[in-house]
Structures are given as structure tokens and as C-alpha cells.
Amino acid sequence: MKNSPYILSLAFATAATFCAAPAMAKGKLNVLCSTDTDWCSLMETSFEAETGIDVSLIRKSSGEAYAQLRAEAQNPKIDIWWGGTGDPHLQAAAEKLTQVYKPKALPNLRNWAQNQAKVSGYRTVGVYAGALGFGYNEDILKSKGLPAPQCWKDLAKPIYKGEVQIANPNSSGTSYTALATFVQMMGEDQAFDFLAQLHKNINQYTKSGSAPIKAASNGETAIGITFIHDIVKQVKKGYPVKAVAPCEGTGYEVGSMSIVKGARHLKEAKIWAEFALRPDIQTMAEKANAYQVPSNKSATTPPGAPDFDTLKLIDYDFAKYGSADTRQHLLQRWDNEIKSLPR
């Protein structure tokens, strides 16, 4: 049919018009979401169903989200930023891109979540936490006749040469958390010695933080270092991987939520903030295959998620290791002393 492109483009134009028309609703809210897509849309639909507020939600990784907030500082289009690792939330708070808000649920939150709020001057608050760990591909280790690693120190053993993956801390917040964890656990110089040992076993520094465990799932590497909840997710999908909580203890991230300064729909943003901290809402996360630990004390931790009570968690200093100076210093040192080493 000769006219089909006409009709097609007409249809598109009409579709665009309808998309642009405002929906009749009790208010509007623009949400920036930095968790997995499934969890984002679960939150969106359940919030809309309960409040009738028309939510426009966009998913961006926390780095991209932070870059957007910075670029839009003069005229923000986003009202609330939900989810994503805590560091960029703290950076946004330090730059006063987000605004002070003390949610009513604050006293009911676990310590790390309250601490996150305190450190930021109440510009952000913890919604979930995820512990760092590593995962290994059982099939690969078996075929190579290698024992399963249990501790961070095991990963640096020569038997795992060329079998470990971790992201580049310059590009990935996950890997920066790992770097900061090692420094806090071992002391800075010893941590860099350990990283230099580990470097010999690393086959690739990936760009994205969760890429190592995906590579392990597909057998591209034997061991991947990342957050445990990301590993659990691969396990539930049926890949032959196992999650390990390292024996020496480990660091963690606090997934956070911040209301953007100058939000156009402040009232609705506050409703969302309270909503997101409710125990029943946080318990729901499991439905979206999210295996993080919820911040509300009364919420149920999903089965398979790392148990924060039995896990040896270090006392992670978010204020210090989130600051620009420490960050720059550690990354610089990593570039100079680790990245440039021969394997």
C-alpha cells in the first residue's frame, strides 16, 4: 500500500498527542528510580493504585540520576529520587541538590537507615541495604577442580588466577564500595597490598558493578565480586551460581531516597516518601525479585537475602568514604598502584 507511511505517521502523531495530554488525577509526581526496573514499576503501580496520584517514573542508574540532578539544578524536573546506592545520594545532599525532610517513620527505621539520614543532614534516608560479597559458578570450579572460596583472602590465592572479576572503581559505585570496604577492614596500605595480590587473579575490570556476576552466571568467569542481592537474583533465575558472605566480614550500601530541592510537586513527593518507608510496602519488594534488606524494622526480610544480624558487617563510615576528597585519593591511588601493575 503506497499510503501506508502516511497512515503510520498519522497514527504516531495521534498517539503522541494522547501521550502528552494531562491525565485527570489527584496530583502528579515525577519519580527518578534507581533500582531494578521490576521494582520501579511495582512501586509505581502500587502507589498510583493507593493514592490516585499520577506518577511519571523514569529509571536511571544512580550515577546517571545524580548527573541529571546536577544538570537540572537550576530548574529541577524531578520531585523525588528513590533507590540507588547511597553515595550519590550523599553527594547530592552535600551539594544541596536535595532538601531536608524528616519522614514520620524515621524512628522505626534500622540504625543504618537513620544513620544515612543523620550523615546527610536529613536530606536523604535509607530505604534498603545490600551487603557486598562474591558469587562463584559451581560448574566452572568443579570442572577446574578448584575449592569454593569462602573469604576475601581466598580470592587472592594463585589458584584462582584469571578467574575473578570485579568492576573498575572509577566507573562503578559497587566497586568503589568494595575498595572502601577493604580499606576500612584492613587499613589502607594493607588493603592496597591485598588489591595488588587480587589484581593477578582479575581477568577483567568491568564497567558496570553487577556485570561480574552476570559473567559468572554465563561461565565467562568463575568468580564475580558484587552485592549479594544481585547474586541471589541470579541464583533464583536458575544459574549455577552460589553467593558467599565473606568470612572476614564485609561492607554494605544503603539504598536511599531523597526529595529534590525545588520539587514542583512537594506534597506528593512527601506522600511517596512516607509510602516507601512503610513496612508493608517494603515487604512487597520480594515480588519484584529484590533481595535487599528493608530499612523499616517491621518489614520482613525476603528469604535468600543476606541476614544482617548474622553477617559480620563492618562499621562503614559513609561520611568519610563518601566525601569527594577520600574518594579522589583512593581512586587516584588505585589508578597508580593497582591498575598499572602487570598481571
Place this chain on the structure above:
Amino acid sequence: MKHSFIPWLLLGWIGFLLMPWYLLEDGFWSFVWLTDGYPTDLYYAPAILQGLLGDKLWLLPLALPLIAPLRLISLTKSDPRYSRYLIYSGAFGLIYMMGQGFAIGVSGWQFSGLESLFGELEYQQYGFGYGAMLCGLSFLILLTTGLAATGFLKGDVFVTGSIGLIVALVGLFVFFPVSQVLISAFMNNDGMFAPTAFFGKFFSDNIWSLSCLSGGYACGTAWNSLTLAILTATLTTLLGLSFALVVTRTGFRWKRSLRLLTVLPIITPPFVIGLALILLFGRSGVVTQFFADAFNIEPGRWLYGMPGVLLAQVLSFTPISFLVLIGVVEGVSPSMEEASQTLRADRWRTFINVSLPLMRPGLANAFLLAFIESLADFGNPMVLGGDFDVLSTEIFFAIVGAQNDQGYAAVLAILLLIFTLSAFFLQRHWIGKKSYTTVTGKADSGAYMGLNHGMKLACYMTALPWAALTIVIYGMIMFGGFVQNWGYDNSFTLQHYQDAFSVGWGEFGVIWEGAAWDSLWTTLSISAIAAPFTAIVGLLTAYLLVRQQFKWKNAFEFGTMLSFAIPGTVIGISYILAFNVPPLELTGTGVILIICFVFRNMPVGVRGGIAAMSQLDKSLDEASLTLGANSLMTFRRVILPLLRPAIIAALVYSFVRAITSVSAVIFLVSADHNMATSYIIGLVENGEYGIAIAYCSVLILVMLTAIIAINLFVGQRRLRRTDSISHSSKSSATSSPSLKEKHA
């Protein structure tokens, strides 16, 4: 009509008196304002009412440049006042309009100097809307018409207007935003001016280290990018040429399928080729495992790094070279080759001494495009790069990574620009000032020379295995959407398609339940709107560049090509920085995506147009002009029909690119306007390969359909009575190859 400026003046009046002056919150295509308080509601009021009712007195002087030209209606063109009035009105209108827009923003005065001068301003204004747009256009045309009247460009109103329009658009949507980012290269992290920081970053080891040559960890990103780009460009040009030769100069039986096949990679969303390559050649890949079992080799990881990226890029960009080259190879007139053969040159000598030199513009363009594409490529290095860092990914992570160093990103962007521009100038130098015209309007037999046997064999040997590899990869992709866990659990499932594209029936008809529908519709509508604009702007620019002589032409050409050389990430960030605040407040709308695509893909239209037009003899235009047509008419009736392949190319390319582009889009998508690729990235980041691949397969099918539709709709140019090859004349004479050149 007596004066050509009158309709434009009228447009300006409409913009000033009737249309809402400011940007509407409901969106560009929404027309609720018509029934919702217009014209007195101050959100929707036109400039005149804003000035009279809303105390925005500073808008009223805009009437002056619209009143002044009214006096000219009774004058003749030769009157000296004619040009003077027009120039003054246009220039004043433009400068005043932009000036007030930048000076007064959402929070009153935008510059502290103005505030101390005039005191605090309690009024605020939003971004430009329809009214301002029309006025701006009107002022611009008044200015260029005035310039034409002074004898500029032989007084050609159409050409002057076009140049003015394109300069204004490129200035506004390329130079203005990009300058915002590049300035940050000279800032330190606190936003203070610090030129020393620039040199520190520019000459850092991360960029220039050569340690990989002496056994170190890795070379600097600059060397990596450069080596990769040169290799990719060389290989793709060679492969593209052999494909083009197989299709035009041999009796190869499945030409049409081959053409179609070569188009596949270009309509492939980013990441998929990389993922498919991993499943084939990765450590646990099918091919790797086969060789590991068969020859007892330890499975390796060679794919991650330069070899993998190179392979993926050559797969992705060969079609571009092919589409550039096929237009040029077809365009080489058979009569030249006949002449050579008549003079007793054998086929090989004819090819080397006649055909190949005539293909120079095509070869150079193909090389340049592949080179630039490789430098700007983001998806492949992202998936397959391993430790092999290139500039485009480094720029991205400098901005969104743990470093958050926008200055470093800007430095890398400048470097990338330097590379691209050097390639551009080298290419121009190589093509030189020779004539490559062979389509002259004179008759020729239309029978192409066949290839000699050695060449034929060489072409078959390169093109066919490559085609086979492409087929395998696409097979993998299509298959990937239907299995549980791609690469691990290969049991059949429809779950992924259901999640993404399920459709239900409800009270009011169809309910689009699948998660992907939303972004799919947005992507398609935005790409469909952007494509024709890209083609128009691109071909118009090409026409001006090839057919018109004017001062500063080189600078003009350079300016129009610039946006192609800038990596998407930089474009994305720069658009947010520049267009988030009035007067050009576009973020969060679909319009910003459309504009971004138009100006990012325009250079392809330009190159395609130039390549095609430099083969059309000027005598065709002259004939038209002699017969009394003006330049607009000539462009429309003579040039455009002969440019059909270039038009198709521009349309197809911009449509497809808009759908598959990633790095710029990440920053520009908003909740209401989410694009498919940005959605797919989210899925890939979460490891939801199944849905991601199902979505990609659907996108591929949609784009394929669109390409076929565009081809049918725009049709084919007829250069000669027949297009055939001297060996097998009958079969291809009637066939209408479904895909013409994509661009150059």
C-alpha cells in the same frame, strides 16, 4: 505577490498577535490551550496580551521590527530603503528577542549585573513557545531577504534564506549547547576558571600512556580509540566495497537478500551484537566450546578487549560503508568504463585506473563515517571492551561514574573532536578538487562492466563468509528471545514476549499491558517525526554546499558536520545544560529528543546529499535555470528527484538511528518520553537478557518494515533507461533493489 517577504512578515504577526508566546506545560502537540482560557489566561496569552495585560512590557518592543517592514510593501526592490529596513528589522528583532529571553528567566533577572542596574524584577517568564518560534523565524527571514536585496548571493532569496535558517539552527542546537560543555573543560571541580587544570587533564597518562607497547597494563585511551577507529574504518571500507561490487558488478544470484542482509546490523539496537558475540565466541560460547572440545584448547578470553570490539564494530558498520559505496559504485557511468575498455585496457586496469578513482568520494566518505562511528560507538566497547578503554565509554563514566568529573569528560570530548576533525580535513584533502561527475544527462548504454575473475573471487571470499556470520548472529538474537536463560537454560518459552508485549481487552478496547509498549510508542513516534526533518535539513544543506558558492562555505560545512563528531554522551549532557532553563526550555519534552536526533543525524543527510549531488552535472541545474525556473523550483523539480537514493538514505538512516541511539538519549529521556534503548539498557543492567532481546527483536522487525515502506513510498531514481551489467543483462534490469544507498 510582489514581495517575497510578505508571507513571512504575516507569520511574524501571527506569532506576535495570536499564538501563545510561552511554552505550554502540556506539551508541544497538546491543544488544550485553545479551550482553556485562551487568549487572556497568562499561560496561553500571545505576546501582545502578555505585554498589555500581564505587565510583561518588555515584550512590546517586538512589534517594532514587525511594523517597519509594512512600509516597504509600496516600495520596489531597487529602493535602497528596502534592504536597509529589512536588515534592521530582522536583526533588531532577533537580537532583542534572544536578549530578553536570556536576561529574564524563571526567577527574574538572570545576570546579577542587570539586577543591580534595574533593581529586582518581580516578574518571571518561561521558555519560548509557538509565538516566539514564529516571530523568530519571521525575523530571520526578514534579515536574510534584506541581505539578498543588497545583492548577497546574486540576490537569491531562497538560497540566502536557507543559509540563514541552517546557520541559525545549527548555532542554536549544536554550537550553543556544546560550548556549554566545552567551557567546563577549563573549569575545576568547583566551577572556577582554571586553565591549568585543563592541561593537567589533557596530558595525563590515562590518555596518552604508551605502556602497553612495553608490556604494561594498558595504553592510553587516546591511542586505543585511534587504533580501533583506523582498523575499523579500513576493514569496513574494504568489506563494504566488496559487497557493493558483488551486488552491482556480478551476476550473483541472491543480490537482493544480500542487500537486505547488509542492512540488518544497522537496525540492530546496541548491545545485542555484543551479547550475541559473547554467546558465540566468549569463553563459554558455542564456537569456543566446540573448538575446545575438538582440539583440546583451553577456552580463551580473547573476545574481551580490542579484538571483540573490532569484530562487533566491523559487523555493525560494514552496512554503512556498503550503503555509501553502492550509490557511488552505481553512479560511476558505464560509458567511462566502456571508453577505457575500447582503448584496450583490460578489466583490471579499467577498474584500478578508471572505476576506483571515480569512487574516491565514496571511499573517502565510507572511511570517514566508519572512523567517526567507531570513535563515537558506545554500546560495543561497553559490552566487549573488557579492560580496553576507549574515549566514548571513558567520557560516559567520567560523568556518571564514581569520579563525577565533568571537566575530565569535557577534556576527553575535545580530544575526540580533534580526532574526528582531523579525519574530516584529511578526507577533504584526499578527495581534492577533482571532478567526479559522471551523471550528466547524456545518454549511455547503461551496462556496467563485470569484474575480472580474481576480483570476483576475492569479493565473494570476503563478502560471503561475512554474510554467513551475520546470519548466524541474527539467528542467535532471534532465538534468544524465546529461551528461558539465554546461553544457559535453552528451554523454549514465550514468557519474555508476554512480559513485554502482552495485549489485553478491557472496557474501552485494547489495553497495552506489556511493559514495553509505552517506550515503543514513544520511540516510534519520535523517530518518525524526526526522520523527515533530518532529511530536509540535511539535503538542503548538501544542496547549498555543492551547488552554491558563498563566502565562509568551508566554515559552514564544518559547522554542519560538527554534531556528528561529538559523542552522544556530550550531546546529551550539553542539551540538559543548555535547554533546561528558559528561554529554550525543552528538557522533559519529546521535542528535545526530536531536535537532538535531527541535528545529530543531519550530517549523514548532508554527506549523502553531497556524495549523490557531486555526481550530478551542473548543466542539469543550468538547463532548468535557463528555462526560467528559480533555484527553489530547480531544487524541487530537478535535484530532488535525482536524489531519491539520498532521500531514502537520509530518511531511513535518521529513523533507524533515532531508534537505536543510546548515549545521548540516556540523559534526555523523561518519564513521559522514555525511549526503547534507554529502557533496554535498564533491562541489560539488571541481567534481564530475555526481555531485552525480545524487545530488540521486535524493534528490528519494526525497523525493517519501516525501511521497506520508505523504499516503496519514495521510489527509485532512474538514471538511465536500464541499469544492468554487461554479462547478465536481463535478470537485474527489471528487478528493483529494495534498498538503495543509505547515505555517505
